[in-house]
Every structure is written in C-alpha cells, then in structure tokens.
Amino acid sequence: MIIGYNKGLKKTMRQVELVAQTDSTALILGETGAGKEIIARHIHMNSARANNSFIRVNCGAIPSDLIDSELFGHEKGSFTGATSLKKGWFERAHGGTLFLDEVGELSLAAQVRLLRVLQEGTLCRVGGEKEINVDVRIVAATHRNLEEAAKNGGFREDLWFRINVFPITLPSLRHRPEDIRELTEYFAQKASVKLGLPLTLPSQSQINYLMQYHWPGNVRELQVIIERAAILGQGSHLAIEESLIIKPELLSSVARSQLTDIVQQEASPISLDDVIRQHITKTLIYCHGRIEGPFGAAKRLDLNPNTLRSKIHKLGITKFNDV
The missing domain is CATH 1.10.10 (Arc Repressor Mutant, subunit A)
Structure with a gap:
C-alpha cells in the first residue's frame, strides 16, 4: 500500500521516509490496530533491503518456553521434539527486515538475549556452540509506554535505549479521518482479490458515514468492516451501513457535537x-x-x-x- 500524505499522517510519513533510507532501528508507537505493521512494511519496501525478506514476529504470541527456538533457532536433538535443525526468525530475515511486533510483551529473560543479538550481530542456536553472524534490520512496535515500563522495571532500560533510535508515533484512526477514504479503498481492493468478487468502491455518503465513527479498533477494525461489507454486497456494492451500525456512544467527537447542535437548534x-x-x-x-x-x-x-x-x-x- 502506498500511504498518502493526508494531514493526519503527514508528519509521521516524513519520519518514515527519513528512516527508510537508513539502516537504523525504528520503533513504531501506537494503539493496537493503528496500522503499525503497514508502516513497518512501508519502511522495508522503501529501504535498500526491499528485495530481501520482511518477517513479522508477534512477540506477545510466542510462549516463553519457545521464544529462544523461534527467534534464534535450534540444533537437532537440542531438546525433546527437536528432530531437525531449525533456523530462527533472525536467520530467516538475514539481509532483510525483522519486524518485532508488540516487543514490550517479551519476558525479561528474552529481552536479555535479544539485546545481545542486537549489540553483537551474532547468535547461537539453542543447543549449538557456533556463533552465527546475522545481518538484520530491526523494526519494533508496541502499544505500551516502554519508557515508563523501563522506569518501573518491566522492560530493560538498555534494550529500550537500543531500539529507541528512531521512534515514530502513529496516530489512531480517529485522529486522522482524512485517511479513511484511502484506507477504505485499499481494503476494498484487498477484499475483492481475497473473496474473488468484482471490485466495488465506497460512495461519498459512505465515507461520510465512516467518518462519524470513533474507531476504537483503529485501522484493523476498518479492514474487518470493509471485508464484511464486501461479503454482504456480493460484488454489487459495499454494504457498509449494514456492516457498521454506529451506536450513539461510538460517534466521533465531531459527529456528537453536530448532533448536539441540531438538538439545540x-x-x-x-x-x-x-x-x-x-x-x-x-x-x-x-x-x-x-x-x-x-x-x-x-x-x-x-x-x-x-x-x-x-x-x-x-x-x-x-x-x-x-x-
């Protein structure tokens, strides 16, 4: 997706374009569902590593007893069930970009081992002794306040300094309604391909309708709504109003203000x-x-x-x- 330069994202996208041209570690900050992975992929695709792998790892979804094997790999026979050699995510991303989504969810023990790899550029597979060089660009993301977590002991301060080279704050969707049209059309195109349906795009009245919503689930929620609208419309239209019934408490602040004005007038x-x-x-x-x-x-x-x-x-x- 080529992200536009509407007002809501203009400052953020300037930062994204700057860091994409370098090999520096980037940290994307924003609410859950705000589109952090889209930004991470944009950084990768506009970097010198674009022709190599982009690998996303959801750090919060990996069990603590498997984190070493998943990130760094393991040798055959290193533990029960290790029937063959396995390369970890760092090795698989060699020459490319490793996106550590929700990095704040890693255990303190895993943070120590991650820091060593980031500092030295080498790793050992579980059960192995050989040092393996890895050339990986790190883009991390979190919805947590890592600075506060570091002060409270919930996140290693040295790792925080290491990944906070170039922080990018991604505003939530409710703070950038100007992007709703572009995102809606993008998700409509994705839904068309995924479902094998003719492409149908939103009308202006439907965009206006979507802009009234508060979007607690951010960009991720919008994607779900548009895919549901495509299924219900079956290629004849986007059934957005059937997919999203806006309750009064979930109106945007602007829409709520307009409703109040109508009542008062x-x-x-x-x-x-x-x-x-x-x-x-x-x-x-x-x-x-x-x-x-x-x-x-x-x-x-x-x-x-x-x-x-x-x-x-x-x-x-x-x-x-x-x-």
Whole structure:
C-alpha cells in the first residue's frame, strides 16, 4: 500500500521516509490496530533491503518456553521434539527486515538475549556452540509506554535505549479521518482479490458515514468492516451501513457535537409521539425498510419485531417498505 500524505499522517510519513533510507532501528508507537505493521512494511519496501525478506514476529504470541527456538533457532536433538535443525526468525530475515511486533510483551529473560543479538550481530542456536553472524534490520512496535515500563522495571532500560533510535508515533484512526477514504479503498481492493468478487468502491455518503465513527479498533477494525461489507454486497456494492451500525456512544467527537447542535437548534418543542415517529421512520429508512433480522430496524432499536410493528401502526408510519 502506498500511504498518502493526508494531514493526519503527514508528519509521521516524513519520519518514515527519513528512516527508510537508513539502516537504523525504528520503533513504531501506537494503539493496537493503528496500522503499525503497514508502516513497518512501508519502511522495508522503501529501504535498500526491499528485495530481501520482511518477517513479522508477534512477540506477545510466542510462549516463553519457545521464544529462544523461534527467534534464534535450534540444533537437532537440542531438546525433546527437536528432530531437525531449525533456523530462527533472525536467520530467516538475514539481509532483510525483522519486524518485532508488540516487543514490550517479551519476558525479561528474552529481552536479555535479544539485546545481545542486537549489540553483537551474532547468535547461537539453542543447543549449538557456533556463533552465527546475522545481518538484520530491526523494526519494533508496541502499544505500551516502554519508557515508563523501563522506569518501573518491566522492560530493560538498555534494550529500550537500543531500539529507541528512531521512534515514530502513529496516530489512531480517529485522529486522522482524512485517511479513511484511502484506507477504505485499499481494503476494498484487498477484499475483492481475497473473496474473488468484482471490485466495488465506497460512495461519498459512505465515507461520510465512516467518518462519524470513533474507531476504537483503529485501522484493523476498518479492514474487518470493509471485508464484511464486501461479503454482504456480493460484488454489487459495499454494504457498509449494514456492516457498521454506529451506536450513539461510538460517534466521533465531531459527529456528537453536530448532533448536539441540531438538538439545540430545534425551533420549538415537539410532542413525544412526534419524536418517536421521526426516530422510527429514520431508522426504517436507514435499514431499507427491514424490520426483522440482524440488520433490521427492530434489532437497531432494541425492540421485539412485533412491538415495532405495533408502534408503526399506532403512529401511522407508512413511508417505508417492510422487507
């Protein structure tokens, strides 16, 4: 993906372009799901190592008793179950880039051994005695505050200094809504290829809709929503509104402010029945007239479908189609 230079990422991307031209260690900081791996791959693809391997390791997903074998490899017979020689992630990434995702989740013991490899550029496989040279560019990432963890003893201070050569802070998606269109189109293209469906792109009204959301799950959540929208649309459209039903508490601060303004600007008070009638009518239009089912108005309004039909009849709501 070629990441654009919209306002939300302009400063970050300047840093990314600068560090990509070097061989320095980079540390990407940001919330879970903010797109740290996308940035790490961008650094690799714009570096002198682009033609070699890019290997991602989720440090938080490796059991503590396997971390040495996974990172540094092992010799045949070095422990029960080691039936053959295995190269670790460092050796596999030789000449390329090793992306240590969630590096803050490593145990203190693993941090010691990682620091030695980073400082000396050599390693020994588990059960081996031979020093093996490795030429690897490290890009690390974390959602944790490693500086604070280092002060509290939860992360080695010397390792913190070693990987914090060039820190890059990646803003969360809710702080860069200008990137939603580009990311949505990118994920729509990926979903089209993955699902074998015709490519369909979002409309401007759908982009506006997505920009109202708070995005607690960041870029990762957007990718899931777009893939779901592609499945539901089956190549005819992106069913974004069915894939993401925005609850009031998850509106963005801007959208919430706009809603408050509308309420405050109401010229004169209206009856409770009128308020309910307007709300139900808008919900039915939003749900394309559906009453029942996972994307029906009853589900969105948290009502029994029969109760909703009764209210529709009582309030005289007629301008919708029950499908």
